Amino acid sequence: MKSTWNARVTVAELVAERWGDHRPGLWCEEQVLTHHETAAGAAARAQLLTELLPRGAEPHVGVLLDNTPEFPLWLGAAALAGAAVAGINPTRRGPELARDIRHTECRVVVTERAHLPLLDGLELPGVRLLVTDTEAYADLLAPYADARPDASRATPADRVLLCFTSGSTGAPKAAICSQGRLAAAGRSLVEQFGVGPDDVHYVCMPMFHGNAVIADWAPALAAGAGVALRRRFSASRFLPDVRRYRATYFTYVGRAVQYLLATEARPDDRDNPLRLGFGTEAGAVDAAAFERRFGVRLVEGYGSSEGGAAVQWTPGTPSGAVGRPARGGELVVLDPHTRAECPPADFDAAGRLLNGNAAIGELVNRGPNPFEGYWRNPEAERERRRDGWYWTGDLFYRDRDGFLYFAGRTDDRLRVDSENLAAALIENILARYEGAVAVAVYAVPDPVAGDQVMATLAGDFDPAGFLEFLAAQPDLGTKMAPRFVRVVERMPVTATNKVHRAGLRGEGFRCADPVWWRPPGASAYRRFGAVDLAGLEAEFRARGREGLMAEEYMAEGPSAFAKGPSSVRRQGLEPRTR
Template sequence: MRTTTPETVAELIASQWGDHRPGLKYADGVLSHHRTAREAAARAALLVDLLPPGAEPHIGVLLDNTPEFPFWLGAAALAGAAVAGINPTRRGPELARDILHTDCRILVTERTHLPLLRGLDLPGVHLLVTDTEEYEALLAPYAGAKPGDATLGPGPNPSSRLLLYFTSGSTGAPKAAICTQGRLAGAGASLARHFSVTPDDVHYICMPLFHGNAVIADWLPALAGGAAVALRRRFSASAFLDDVRAYEATYFTYVGRAVQYLLATPPRPDDRAHTLRLGFGTEAGAVDAARFAERFGVRLVEGYGATEGGASVQRTPDTPPGALGRAGAGDDLAVIDPETGRECPPAVLDPQGRLLNGSEAIGELVNKGRSLFEGYWRNPDAEAARTRDGWYWTGDLFFRDPDGFLYFAGRTDDRLRVDSENLAAAVIENILARWTRAAAVAVYAVSDEVAGDQVMAAVALREGAVFSPQGFASFLAAQPDLGTKMAPRYVRVVGAMPTTATNKVHRVSLRGEAFQTTDPVWWRPRGEDAYRLLEADDLAGLLAAYEAQGRADLLGR
């Protein structure tokens, strides 16, 4: 592993030159580190020739996890350009907006995604389709290029933009976070040191490369540590272990519900027969992390550090179960009540680490000190909201124990207000995850008929399990840290949890449908303790109550 921190990602790409060890593994073969650097250099030279004079040095990349994606990431780094990762689950005007908003004059895609572009008005955008003869012919004259041969303007430096990566956009149009080469090179080197990445490692990239997790937490530390990467075109829970064995992978990253999907696969006698040593990601939850370690023998490390770079939490050896760690170097993190602007009191935890004062202890994580946030592309309003009062507001809910360790409690958008009490969806989810019949759980707010919110949960059951209203109610009653306002009023049983392209729960769709769905919904009417099925007459009565209170328009928000 390298002992010095490079100043740019371009340096990391160039350092692969002459290294003929395996560097990139994928379904059709293996390429050396040298070959991947050569392919990046060829595309950098093509990029410099194709980009119109005076244009922003931005490339849109609309690809699955094929070798072309890291080739173009490397090309952008070498040329001093930036990649905007384009989400293939976006459609129509939203997809066109992402491409045009980031001023992409070149869009790299593949034939499987061409139908998404039909009918879109993309003026001035040059389309490159990677799996065509025309593309191969276009690249051929640049086959002899080397790193450093072709650059834009002064060439890459630490302040050069490299990524314009979109946030989830759950509360509006996605924002393109700016990530420079200097910050990304430092992040990759830091993770490589933290996880002791060596050239003998293989990083399995099964999360989409258009999302920051796969690039920042998987591809970059592999570059910094000299490790190989192995690509999966799209995440597959059923193919996960087969891929890990075939590629001899040692490390992977995850986001959202990926870990739950892996746990939902049928157990196999050889579940521990593999080379994995570590998984790193977010939102697995303490219960599922423990189940994963028990079944697969792999430690999962939960981390926190948004693509924007405004705050980070560093895990230390003394970090207690369920916590993410303490503030990262240089950060001055506080948990703030956004309504009062005051710091929330420390969490009160029982001997099992269960939160007992969530209403008071949970607030928004704020960085009051130095921030690495580099802004959003052409979005000053979003920048101002993120950095109001001179602080960096993460948009994430946390609580802090008396020793200063921080615990993730969800997004600020996932906060509920039930009978004037503030609740965090992630805290309730972590409790419901203990229910052995559940394969996946999502908690979200639905508007109350009169005021505030009610708690609703979507539950995907384990194979062969059935929903027992009595059994579920008994489970809830046995949870000592389930507050009096936390028990779901509505429980929707889903065949599969709806998710985004990055395997996060699609809460927007769940909230939008509320209890008006074809899935079975169980509920507890006011004044009743038992769950019963929400029938057509019940639904009609509920909707009439919303109408009578003038709150019908709040349903589905």
């Protein structure tokens, strides 16, 4: 399977260009590699991969690693070998983790000893494990110590990434990214942000996500900039790392910015070399607070993991907006039923959206775009390419100056700490709980960004026993455990005997039934009371997200706007300020 993306530069060429550059280029803890050493390391691993892949096998390598030097080395190796990296998410568990590896047809999986327990007992026939922190691994690489990067095998159309993106079906889809597209994305960000060879990119978001690879590693590679890795994100180590590595650029997703703001403020917080942070879901309130405290501007962007649509921030973008479509582009906000373009948004004096019912629709790219499909998932591809257009599955509205604002997602997904989760998958797991007669899972808004998982359970509930049950489920990912559990005698249903999800979402944690919750940072469930509710409401107000607490919003969810102009009778989401 080849892409039709026609960029002229390959990732392999960018890797090979670093040969002979003896400046320090890759830092992780106490390890430092020069650009030359990273190119040589990628070349050695490329030759090893070529030897290990069975004849006729898809050239795919699964990488189940924290952010260690091995991750970018294997990205470079795959590019040189004309192969693709499937980033394996270590928060996945059991059969679901095995499914990800088998679905992407990875015959080689690179991991480390810390992650070996995740693979114990999994059905992975024909898969060769390479454990990077072992003598056996060093022995495998030794014969290729003199390898030199050769980019001649790679073409712009070669797959280089298989990025998992979750959907409402529960089974993650592997979006294809070619060498041409990844190289073009890196070069575009270099131009947008003026990245140069003296910059250092701090990669603290997990590299199995597209954010860290596409928005952080790729522009560094394209510019010849340095890369500093943090094995796992740490708010307390953020500034010490930035100062230690002289980092000038970083990317973030979701709650990372809030975690940084929650650290104890110090008089010297602004004494750092950073000049820019680029990411999603920080929120206007936290972005402003971050700049005041650390002296660093955060730039919000939007880009679908599949590459079919992107919106770039430009100077003059209003607070809360993502940006404007590129000039001459075909990004539009459409009513998904009539296919008509939605009217521009109207705001009151406080900046609150007045005509969300009409203005909010699905963001659609009606022009040529670099979406390259999903691996072995034609049904999902057809859903994305309806009418010959690229449908993002995300809801937006635009103001009269053409600036776009993100409004949510169209399907029944939850987004927790930047992880897309499927309600049906979590329900199937929670249904195993011995006291459960029926279970419903749905999203409730988070006061900072995205969602939190809430479950309604009909039956008997023991908070300590439920916690033990969760810990014993091999396929319960680390983001899936419910933050809130509502306990009912009988599951509310509609006239057609379907679970009344709109009613459950609308009441959320403000309901007459007992609700148990795990406050942030707590390990045990306790009763949710009036003081807890007041604290949450205050946090929503402080972050300008009080509109998300409206019962109408919670009941219908953002996807209500995809149902047509008569489906929702309400006004307003979040305030917009200029």
